[in-house]
Structures are given as structure tokens and as C-alpha cells.
Amino acid sequence: MTDLKLELKEKIIEQLNLEDVSVDDIGDSDPLFGEGLGLDSIDALELIVMLDKDYGIKLADPKEGRQIFESVETMATYITQQKGA
Template identity: 85%
Template structure:
């Protein structure tokens, strides 16, 4: 699980172009949206694509993303439980 969390942090930084943010600066339970990393609605769509492309997980309802993408912890738990 810790490897998956590290991998997610690296992917988020690279795919969402988070310049000047390092893996060490993202705590596992930091909010990804709002006051945390400050991701926006387009980033949420990118994360949905990432789940599909890299982990074979298709979200039937994009609204599910709200809970799944709360933090690295919640993302990793969801991927572990649903990975194809």
C-alpha cells in the first residue's frame, strides 16, 4: 500500500503539472482539493482518466470521485479494492 501511495503522489505531480511540489510535501491524508493541494475540477477529470488508464478502473458516476479523491489515503484504498 505504501508503494501505491508513493506512486500516486508521483503520478499526480507529473500528470497534473504541479510545479514546485515534491512527493515529501504531500501527506497521505492531505486534502487533494480545496485548501490542500488546490486541485480543480479539470484535475478531477484527469484523475478519473488516470484511474481508467493506469489501473483499469472506470467510474460509472463521476460524482463518486468526490469521496475517492479526498486524499492519497482514500485513493489508494479505492484502487486496492477495485483494481482490475
């Protein structure tokens, strides 16, 4: 799971072009939206595309994304659960 979290941080930085952010700047449980990393709804759409493209996971309900994209930790847990299903 640690490798997946690191991979997710790298992909988030790359996908969203966060040039001023490093992997070390993103804590596993830091909020990705709002006060944390400060992502917005456009970024959420990019993350949905990333899940589909990189992990083959399609979100049927975009409202699910709010819980899934809460933090790197919640994303890693969701991906692990989907891959195990």
C-alpha cells in the same frame, strides 16, 4: 499500500504538471482539493483519466470521485478494493 501511495503521489504530480510540488509535500491524508493541494474540477477529470489509463478502473459516476479523490489515502484504498474485487 505504502508503495501505492508513493506511486499515486508521483502520478498526480506528473499527470497534473505540478512543477512546484514534490512527493514529500503531499501527505497521505492531506486533502487534494480545496485547502490541501488546491486541485479543481479539471484536475478531477485528469485523475479519472489516470485511474482508467494506469489502473484500468472506470468511474461510472463522477460524483464518486469526490470521495475517492479526497486524499492519496482514499485513492489508494479505493484502488486496492477495486483490484481485489
